[in-house]
Amino acid sequence: MAGLIAQLRAALPHDGGVLTDPDVLRSYEHDEADLVPYGTPAVVVRPRTTGQVSAVLRAAGRHRVPVIPQGARSGLAGGANAIDGAIVLSLVGMNEIIDIDTENRIAVVQPGVVNAQLRRAVAEVGLYYPPDPGSWEQSTIGGNVSTDAGGMCCVKYGVTSDHVLGLEVVLASGEVLACGRRTAKGVAGYDLTSLFVGAEGTLGVITEITVRLRPAPEPSLTLVAVFDTFAAAGAAVSAVVGSGLQPSMLEVIDRVAMGAIEAYRPMDLPTAAAALLIASVDSGSRAPDDLAAIAAMCRSAQASDVFVAADEAEADALLAARRLAHVSLEALAARLFPGGGGIMVDDVAVPRTRLVELIEGIERISAEHGVVVATVGHAGDGNLHPVIVIDRSDPVSIAQGQRVFDAIMALGLALGGTSTGEHGVGLLKRDWLAREIGPTGLKAHRSIKAALDPDNILNPGKIF
């Protein structure tokens, strides 16, 4: 290990390039996923160049030491969790926006660029980078690409993979692979770019990303509809997506989540209701008609109230409420279980027509197990985040939470869905991935992993 660290120091001589202080090492142990194992790395490296990433992987390969790539560690599946004795390869220092090509509507960035940083930079020149995971103020584009992150805008604009045109990747061998393109179209060889997107750092370390941008959308119009049952909100969503309208946002918040948000930051949410549905449409001449059509569908689905946000400030406040769900539910867990409240965030996606069945099933599972489950999510994509509130100090509560978590995923798969819509597999859902893709799928995964990382150096044990 001493020899390895000396090699790393030689390759990354800059201040903060190689960290071995035990307290510092512990701060790089895990991401935001709860109840997932992690270890303590032997060393953290923070390269500034692709060449340095290469040098790290070559050194790791020589010493057969695993490498755990990390961004902002805001992931929710343990995909960035360290293992004992590993090298943590933090990409946050490679945070330069290399190019914004306004004419071709392309940006080239380093992996450590924060999502919000890119959004703001392209907005300044009238462009738009749509993917907006809940963590957008912290999470990095490299992490977004490695997990194929989603967000609220995906219902109209698609997920991260829909915006990645090309990548520079350092392979386990230390070789630097350029894949993808800067053109609108291109079919030269295998689509390696898509293979690395969502691979959670198990196939290579992404060191440069070329993303597709869009013209900035005009400000949106937003409404909120209030429902007396959560299933009615789901029925409204099915009606909207089935109609062919293209909302730019279609989010749900259930009663438990609403109460938690209101307690965390009072904003007069209708906490007696069962669910809120927030819908936006990009403005333009058709927007008022589209919003009126969505309002009518909500009323047909028995909404008890529908109101249109008076202005952007009011719409932003609704969005802010939705974005506070995660932290509010953590606070709720801490209040419910002062000894060690915690949350398990699930991430199930089903065909959009099965949304009501998913919602009713989650409510049934919660009641059957007597476990508090708050649900928020990207309803327009059929993608919900049931959040299970547990007492981490109580093994019985943890076991109950785990049973609820599993029951919800089993339901999602039974409805023709997937066990992860946007958070990724990491360590949290390895068993579920195996169930979802079956033995032939797993074998294909293993053979591709072995082809690109024969010594299993890169983020071993993640995904499968």
Add this chain to the structure above:
Amino acid sequence: MAGLIAQLRAALPHDGGVLTDPDVLRSYEHDEADLVPYGTPAVVVRPRTTGQVSAVLRAAGRHRVPVIPQGARSGLAGGANAIDGAIVLSLVGMNEIIDIDTENRIAVVQPGVVNAQLRRAVAEVGLYYPPDPGSWEQSTIGGNVSTDAGGMCCVKYGVTSDHVLGLEVVLASGEVLACGRRTAKGVAGYDLTSLFVGAEGTLGVITEITVRLRPAPEPSLTLVAVFDTFAAAGAAVSAVVGSGLQPSMLEVIDRVAMGAIEAYRPMDLPTAAAALLIASVDSGSRAPDDLAAIAAMCRSAQASDVFVAADEAEADALLAARRLAHVSLEALAARLFPGGGGIMVDDVAVPRTRLVELIEGIERISAEHGVVVATVGHAGDGNLHPVIVIDRSDPVSIAQGQRVFDAIMALGLALGGTSTGEHGVGLLKRDWLAREIGPTGLKAHRSIKAALDPDNILNPGKIF
């Protein structure tokens, strides 16, 4: 070989399942690419079920005989060309539309379904399958997926890969892999679906395809602009795509192609002009404004004339003209070289801002070599198809054509583009792929190929 054929007959006992008649075998030798080598298969099999495809691959593996998957053989890169003694695996008999799910806007089809067949079936229920390669009346969805085919609508709606949600693939081992999903989002494991799309049958045989559909667009408005120089048409295209407008079609036809089309089917095209630009916008309340804005940009770019199609029939006639380019240029070649006229169809894509440089370069290369080059293409994507007219009976003409072909691709790469925008690599562009992706890219391709097809049974020699 006799043992192999007996095994194939046992697995595919239906009429026409196994073909060995020498005349029939010759009709399965090659696709539409000119001047690309091909051989004569030992046998053609036409399975009807996934199980039969599996049986074919198992038998091929036991006997170590290569398998060449084929659709309609309308490809333009030799990707479906047979080699001597191989098994041709024709998927045209698996031509069932399995499901059209109108609520989730998804279709599930077998690979032999013809593109136009799917388009018509989903149009009947008010839906739209956008990818529209020039061969859409003949080519199969399986072939479209295997080459990641494009078309005219891609400028707004994207290419085939943007519409594939999931696949069933028979691996070289005969095992059946299901990948992808039916949900709007999903990140469970590696994106194997994208890996098989565009892999030209070298990694597996696609036996079922789940595609994303869209609501049917309203009828479009179309204009045609006439230019005195081809570069001026390119400048108009750059202005339109740079403006953020989203035309649903933006196609160019140069003077040579226009003359060939007019000779093939007289329709009063302005054959004295240097280039035509055809632009469409999907209708809706903004469409007339958008079309007027495009017209203004064409005039600013020195269009000598701009006229709006009076109705859909006139717009369809313009589109029909564009779609006749390929067959018209074959006819032109036959007139110019009665001894053996032929065409080489190129397929270069550049960043959209480099389009004028590409156009001027193609004109310069044509003049320098004294070779007739007609250019049509999806200008809005920066994707042009320079068509080189040669005398196949004259080795000097073939060599000249090859030099022009290569010079155009070298220019495309020098402009930051790709050697194939939508036709694929096949045999035609193997050398160019190697140049484009470099040794590390090639090595990654080879390792993935070896992982999924260790005995190199599937379409060997294609792509790389």
